[in-house]
Amino acid sequence: MAQRIDRAASFGQNLYVDTRGAAGEPVPFTQAVINGLAQGGGLYVPEELPTLSLDEICALARLPYAQRAAAIYKAFNVDLPDEAIDELMGRAYGDNFDDEAICPITSLDESTHILELWHGPTSAFKDMALQCLPHFFSASAEKLREEGTLDHEFMILVATSGDTGKAALEGFKGVDGVSIGVLFPDGGVSDIQRKQMVTTTGDNVQVWAVRGNFDDCQTGVKHAFADEKFAEKLLDEYRIALSSANSINWGRLLPQVVYYISSYAELVAAGKIEAGCPIDVCVPTGNFGNILAAWYAKQVGVPIERLLCASNDNRVLTDFINTGTYDISDREFILTSSPSMDILVSSNLERQLFELTGRNGEAIRQWMADLADARCFRVDAETFRRVRENFSADSVDNATCLATIREVLDAHDYLLDPHTAVAYAAAQNLRGENPVLIASTAHWAKFGNNVYRAIHGIEPSGELPADVAALTGCELNKLIAEETDKHHIPAGLANLDTMQLRFTEVIDNDVEAIEDAAEAFLTR
Numbered sequence: 134m135a136q137r138i139d140r141a142a143s144f145g146q147n148l149y150v151d152t153r154g155a156a157g158e159p160v161p162f163t164q165a166v167i168n169g170l171a172q173g174g175g176l177y178v179p180e181e182l183p184t185l186s187l188d189e190i191c192a193l194a195r196l197p198y199a200q201r202a203a204a205i206y207k208a209f210n211v212d213l214p215d216e217a218i219d220e221l222m223g224r225a226y227g228d229n230f231d232d233e234a235i236c237p238i239t240s241l242d243e244s245t246h247i248l249e250l251w252h253g254p255t256s257a258f259k260d261m262a263l264q265c266l267p268h269f270f271s272a273s274a275e276k277l278r279e280e281g282t283l284d285h286e287f288m289i290l291v292a293t294s295g296d297t298g299k300a301a302l303e304g305f306k307g308v309d310g311v312s313i314g315v316l317f318p319d320g321g322v323s324d325i326q327r328k329q330m331v332t333t334t335g336d337n338v339q340v341w342a343v344r345g346n347f348d349d350c351q352t353g354v355k356h357a358f359a360d361e362k363f364a365e366k367l368l369d370e371y372r373i374a375l376s377s378a379n380s381i382n383w384g385r386l387l388p389q390v391v392y393y394i395s396s397y398a399e400l401v402a403a404g405k406i407e408a409g410c411p412i413d414v415c416v417p418t419g420n421f422g423n424i425l426a427a428w429y430a431k432q433v434g435v436p437i438e439r440l441l442c443a444s445n446d447n448r449v450l451t452d453f454i455n456t457g458t459y460d461i462s463d464r465e466f467i468l469t470s471s472p473s474m475d476i477l478v479s480s481n482l483e484r485q486l487f488e489l490t491g492r493n494g495e496a497i498r499q500w501m502a503d504l505a506d507a508r509c510f511r512v513d514a515e516t517f518r519r520v521r522e523n524f525s526a527d528s529v530d531n532a533t534c535l536a537t538i539r540e541v542l543d544a545h546d547y548l549l550d551p552h553t554a555v556a557y558a559a560a561q562n563l564r565g566e567n568p569v570l571i572a573s574t575a576h577w578a579k580f581g582n583n584v585y586r587a588i589h590g591i592e593p594s595g596e597l598p599a600d601v602a603a604l605t606g607c608e609l610n611k612l613i614a615e616e617t618d619k620h621h622i623p624a625g626l627a628n629l630d631t632m633q634l635r636f637t638e639v640i641d642n643d644v645e646a647i648e649d650a651a652e653a654f655l656t657r
């Protein structure tokens with residue numbers, strides 16, 4: 134018998150409060166998605182969380198993934214009609230993914246399960262959220278327009294160091310009422326990453342290379358966002374507002390809660406665990422979004438016992454979880470073999486702390502002020518106890534990361550990308566009796582250079598042999614595929630060398646150049 138999940142009867146319209154208690158009246162889901170960041174700098178969280186019974190969770194396995202996601206959105210009382218949620222989820226999780234399961238689980242042994250979150254169009258886990266959020270963003274804007282509280286459209290601007298830009302382009306391309314421009318550092322991304330971005334199809338997309346490094350690129354974009362005159366002009370002349378749709382948007386977090394709930398159902402249905410069996414979840418962590426989503430899934434009712442936080446050499450989160458002090462006052466930014474986890478300020482940690490303090494906005498305001506002023510904050514003893522109760526953490530250096538890729542290939546004939554390898558190695562150190570679900574956040578072919586180093590025992594930043602270094606990213610992946618007998622390279626990565634390079638413009642990194650380019654895009 135089907136266990137239907139209904140809209141939570143225990144609470145009416147589920148509103149969103151902010152982590153600093155500074156934004157005034159709570160807002161519904163649609164407004165939280167459009168606002169992104171709350172006024173006062175805080176992040177939105179739902180006032181109440183639904184709880185699902187074990188039966189309800191396990192019954193999800195009988196539905197296709199899109200319907201599981203729709204059921205969970207309804208349980209969160211998302212303020213859109215049921216039919217709209219069904220329809221948007223159908224578009225988010227369909228044949229844009231190369232596996233019907235959307236995020237299938239590969240088990241390396243009886244108790245080590247790899248959750249493959251990279252079957253979307255850009256082969257990285259950000260697709261799980263960015264194939265979904267844009268549809269809800271567009272529907273939310275339309276709802277607010279109908280209600281008369283919004284009368285403009287949006288331009289998303291994203292500065293990217295690699296993965297996020299392409300995932301955002303693929304997510305927003307063709308979406309009504311939104312255009313998207315992505316800026317990446319000229320010469321600062323891999324051959325694969327650049328080609329992924331500049332070959333994007335669609336009328337509402339634009340990509341620019343920016344002179345300088347990622348920091349220059351990001352600073353220029355931040356200045357454009359802060360320029361009130363520019364905002365006024367865009368609104369007056371084009372009826373357009375800028376938006377970032379970045380990873381602090383609740384609309385990017387909720388799709389991630391979905392896959393942890395869904396995966397548990399999947400493990401039970403496949404007979405890999407008994408219903409009710411506690412599991413640990415290990416996540417390679419950067420901005421703390423993915424692991425926070427697992428914590429929310431636990432609150433909703435998934436029998437997750439411990440959350441294992443895996444860091445690379447940028448180990449600020451591991452140190453925080455182990456000491457209660459978040460300190461970047463004397464910490465250098467390190468370039469690692471797992472670049473999408475290279476981060477110092479982990480923005481979604483704010484939500485986690487808000488929850489673990491029993492939703493104490495005042496404490497959060499103080500800690501965030503300390504972080505801004507002194508580049509350091511320390512949580513109180515009770516909050517630290519709760520952190521320890523939920524999380525364990527470990528950091529994994531580059532050499533261990535690459536050695537792990539090699540070990541897992543030899544032992545299990547399975548090829549990990551460097552981010553997943555960090556999680557795998559951390560899980561080996563931290564795991565106890567429970568089965569472990571490891572979040573796999575990228576296909577190996579996105580990071581062919583480091584995978585090649587791993588397979589050939591070349592040290593982490595060591596030079597590749599000249600003939601290998603001369604290959605394009607696609608050619609290198611083909612070589613690795615032959616050497617390892619891993620012939621499935623996702624379509625979006627395999628054919629990049631034959632696709633038309635649509636965007637070749639290189640612009641300066643100052644705010645005027647970026648604003649001019651954005652405006653030229655609008656008048657295209």
Ligand SMILES: *Cc1c(COP(=O)(O)O)cnc(C)c1O
Nearest residue numbers: 418419420421422423473574575
């Ligand atoms: C973004 C990213 C991460 C980090 O995820 P967070 O949600 O920021 O913690 C890990 N791995 C890959 C491949 C990513 O692209």
